[in-house]
Amino acid sequence: MAARKMDEPKESIIDIKGLSTRFGSQIIxxxxSLQVQRxxxxxxVGGSGSGKTTLLREMVMLQSVFAGSIRIFGEEIVGMGLADKKRLQQRWGVMFQSGALFSGLTVLQNVCxxxxxxxxxSEADIDAxxxxxxxxxxxxxxxxxxxPAELSGGMIKRAAVARSIAMDPELLFVDEPTAGLDPESASDFDELVLQLRASLGLTVIIITHDMDTLWRVPDRVAFLGQKRVLAVQPIRELVKNPEPLIxxxxxxxxARAAVPVGDKS
Amino acid sequence: MSENQLPSYELKEKTLFFTGEWSTLFLASTLLQPAQFSFASSQTLVLNFSKMQRLDTNGAYLILQFIQVLKQQKITCDLVQLNDEQQHLMQLVTHVSAEAAQIPEEPQYWLSSIGKTAIEVKKQTLLFVSFLGEVTVNTWVWIKNPSRIRWTAIFHGIDSTGYQAMGIVALLSFLIGVVLCYQMGVQLQTYGASIYVVDLLGISILREFGPLITAIIVAGRTGSAFAAQIGTMKLNQEIDALNTMGLSSTELLILPKIAALTVALPLLSVLSMIAGVFGGMVMAKLLFSIAYADFISRFGSVIAVKMIILGIIKTPIFAILIATVGCFQGLQVSQSAESVGQRTTVSVVQAIFMIIVADAFFSILYSKLGL
Structure with missing residues (x-):
């Protein structure tokens, strides 16, 4: 699977350029600019208030953009019409921090x-x-x-993932997947994301504070600070970046405790 | 990006070529049905993936279902010319669907649903009685120890349930007065006894309509607000948080609401009586030319003070009913946002039901007492 991806020319699935966000006079x-490869x-990552979740909300069109351009699947989403928006939104899945499962529906109904x-x-096929x-x-x-109320925290997150991949999306947005999970569930979740990428060929955007996840899961890490992306690097290189904020x-x-043994200097 | 092509297939001799995008949005269950084909039994069918543009898990699932149905008809399928990704997906789906056993849902029988409802009603009744007990015990604590009374919460409650409801109560009562005066006045006019409209208006509004209309408006406006507020707090575990701090949620949240409404509702009822009679007075002047001075002097001579008292006495009872039902239903919220809506509805329906039953009870009581 990984080999097949390597052969293909790298294609940007998300391309953000010159993005500005403001809430009133507050500049986020x-x-x-940020590019994500298929x-x-x-x-x-980034400190609290660095606009990570805002960026995610802009990418999934929950939040309007002050200026700049966001292209997803090669299509400009800033100022996109309603019909195009609906069509595009079916091609990605979003997992919210608290799961956001519909409380009146069972897990299966949520996924279906x-x-x-x-x-x-047909109904039978959908259930299956x-x-x-x-x-x-x-x-x-x-x-x-x-x-949902009968599930544990870890199960809620997994049910949320199941719902977000129901439509077989090409792109998956995940907000703070391991927050509030015990280390074992968190580590299982990391494994799940890797597994889904391997089996379904997903592109995944994760917002996280979890150092263990950062070392284990992503190919690259984008660091948000000073209202822009300070660096996009694999974690091994990012931790050596001299930028003071990083x-x-x-x-x-x-953060030091999470560094794998082989990488400790 | 090339144009999306709908998923389809071509059958050439014993080979089925898949074409187009076999991805979720384009799929339909009717797409690939074994019944559409007439295969001879125990033959081998070749499934050729070379022309397929895209496959996802849901597409793979449909193809797998197809293969399994054919297998029961003793037709074996050969999958050829899959790329790595398709191979991988087919394996994944085969592997996972073998594990995913159907969980049968519990069948619903009407008899058992009646039984379940009956048990639920009994449980709710017991819970309501125990809730009333808790409220009573906490009230007793307040009476014994007045320094614990939460005055701020009570005044805040009077403001939101009473002061802010004045506009709507006055307006609706005024309109009720107008309607009553018109309906009764027209009947009386045929006997040339228009002036008696004052007697009828006075008695009906002061004894019945004022308190009843106010209570119904407040049940819809405030009872539902209580249920929704407490229900949301319950979902958010705020009630649990209070109880774990060694504080009583009943004392902190519920008693102030009951106390506030018990003060606010009688006051609102007085406003309603004034507005209702005023509405009738305006209508009497417009339609039947009864001068304001005549109306007021007759009102003073025929309407006894006890009418107001008999009307007002009922309102604290109504207030307690509205507030306890609203708070109780709020506390019964569990698990889902849907249950907040459901409990809020139930709180209004039950409150209005109980108000009308209580009002009927008062009517019987007054007539037995000869009031």
């Missing part, structure tokens, strides 16, 4: 929801596909008929 992003896992809305498949996605997200099939971020004891 100024002239921000098939890669990109993590976005987009399939029921957008496809011409829903179960398949639940299994792909490493949830036990017995959880299919449970309601050094401050990675020199805390918690």
């Amino acid at each position: 992003h100024e002239n921000l 098939g890669e896992i990109l993590a976005i 929801f987009p399939l029921c809305e957008f496809t011409h498949l 596909i829903g179960l398949l996605k639940i299994k792909l997200a490493n949830l036990p099939a017995t959880s299919a008929h449970l309601f 050094q401050a971020y990675f020199s805390t004891p918690r």
Whole structure:
């Protein structure tokens, strides 16, 4: 799988240029640029208030942009019409920080929801596909008929992943997937993201604070600071970046503790 | 990017060529049905993937279903010319769907659903009784120890449930007064007894309509707000947070609401009576030419003070009903946003039901007492 990706010419699935975001007089992003290649896992990190979640919300068109351009799948999404927007939104999945599962629906109904809305498949096929996605997200099939309130934190995240891949998206946005999980569930989740990329060929954008995830999962890490992207590098190179903000971020004891043994200097 | 092509297939002899994009949005269950073909039993069918433009898990699932149905008809399928990705997806889906056993849902029988409802009603009744007990115990704590009374919360409650409701209560009561005066006045006019409209208006508005209309407006406006507010706090675990701090959510959240409404509703009822009678007075002048001075002097001579008292006495009872039902339903919210909506609806329906039952009870009581 990985070999096949290498042969293809690198194609930008997301291309952000000169992006500015303002809330009133408050400037969040100024002239921000970022490219994401097809098939890669990109993590976005940065201190609190550096506009990570805002950037994600802009990419999935939940938030309007002050100036600049965002191209996804080669199409400009800034100022996009409603019909195009709907068509494009079916090609990506979003997993929200708290899961955002519909509380009145069971896990299976949650997963099947987009399939029921957008496809011409029969009910039986949709249920079977829903179960398949639940299994792909490493949830036990017995959880299919449970309601979100009956799930543990880790299961909610996995159910949210199952819903976000229901439509077989090409692109997956994940906001803080491991926040609030125990180390084992968090590590399982890292594994799940890698596994999904390998099996479904997904491009994944992850926002995270989790140092272990950063070392394990992404191909490249984009560091947000001073209202723009300060660096996009593999984590091994990023931690050696001399930029003071980046050094401050990675020199805390918690960040150091996550460094794999082989990389400790 | 090339134009999207709908998923399809071509059958050439014993080979099925898949064409187009086999991805979720273009798929339909009717796309690939074994019934569309007439294969001889125990033959081998070749599935050729060379012309397929795109495949995703959902497409792979449909093809796999097709293969499995054919297998039951003793037709074996050979998959040829898959690229690595397609090979991988087919394997993944085969592997996972083998594991994904269907979980049968519990069948629903009407008899068992009646039983479940009955048990639920019994449970709710017991819970309501225990809630009333808790409210009573906490009220007793306040009475014994007045320094614990949450005056700020109570005044805030009076402001939001009483002061801010004045406009809507006055307007609706005024309109009710207008309507009553018109309906009764027209009947009385045929007997040339228009002036008696004052008696009828006075008695009906002061004894019945004022308190009842106010209580119904407040049940819709405030009872629902109580249920939604407490329900959302319950979902957000705020109630749990209070209880773990060693504080009583009943004392902090619910008693102030009940107390505030018990003060606000009688006051609103007085406003409603004034507005209703005023509405009737305006209408009497316009339609039946009863001068304001005549209306007021007759009102003073025929309407006894006890009418107001009999009307007002009912309102604290209504207030307690509205507030306890609203708060109780809020506390019954569990798990989902849907249940907030459901409980809010139930709180209004139950409150209005209980208000009308209580009003009927008061009517019987008053008539037995000869009031």
